[in-house]
Amino acid sequence: DAMAEIALYPDGNGYALKSALAARLDVGLDQIVLGNGSNDVLDLVARAFLAPGTSAVYSRHAFAVYPLATQAAGAIGIEAPAKDFGHDLDAMLARVKSHTRVVWIANPNNPTGTLLDNGALHAALAALSRTEAVVVLDEAYVEYMDPARRAPSLQWLEEFPNLILTRTFSKAYGLAGLRIGYAACRPEVADLLNRVRQPFNVNSLALAAATAALDDAEFLDRTKRLNDDGMAQFTEGFRGLGLEWIPSAGNFVAVRVAPGGDAGPVFQALLRKGVIVRPVANYAMPEYLRVSIGLPEQNARCLAALGEILGAK
């Protein structure tokens, strides 16, 4: 149906999708900001709150867009050391300066899959609510988690006026190619983000597809089950190969294929066997490869290829 209308501009306010999201998340329509992927929303945050003379704090091994968006806004990036590859919230708090305007937190994080303890996260948000910074809590993978494990982050919006949640339709909803994500935050913050947003940043097909996808609970269930099973398949396979991995709450897992060395040659060898994974040396994790969970036969093929390559060394 939406295809018949592509000669027209999209709804710049995204009314139908925002209404559906507001009802689903139990927030006001004026608390949602739509983006061309949540990547776009991260960029809106950087443009609204960062400028030369300000800074943003993020963790080592955190999602690469945080330093990029920070740098593109001309602000100073402050990297805190990690703890067991995850965010060290105390180390991040200790690095917040009077000029810090954004703190970036990925939960779970990409590419490590690490998840924060909800109590520790709440305590850090409370401390950060007393600073001059907004906090981006990036929940791109939240739909893959068991509901009992998820942080009650939407409730935290009432407690912390400087909190910005970001989520996406790219991962569990399977709409990455259409580019659509969103922020949920306080109306005053949404207003600031909307001021720097291009009026037609989200296309009409993405709006229609995301609105429909929100109602497709069965697809989401199936995706989560497929991911849980695939994660078990990979971790069992890694155990069989004698490989360490970082326990992941996402739809990927970082596996240590080259202890003390460089995972690059293993990546290249996998490529030659038609298996594409992600080297993460640019995330300061040269010994690791990040593997996305696929269909059972794809996972099996990846594990078999890894076995051949590592066995042949």
Ligand SMILES: *Cc1c(COP(=O)(O)O)cnc(C)c1O
């Ligand atoms: C994939 C990802 C995003 C953004 O994805 P979009 O496709 O732009 O919505 C944001 N944060 C993290 C941590 C991600 O892994």
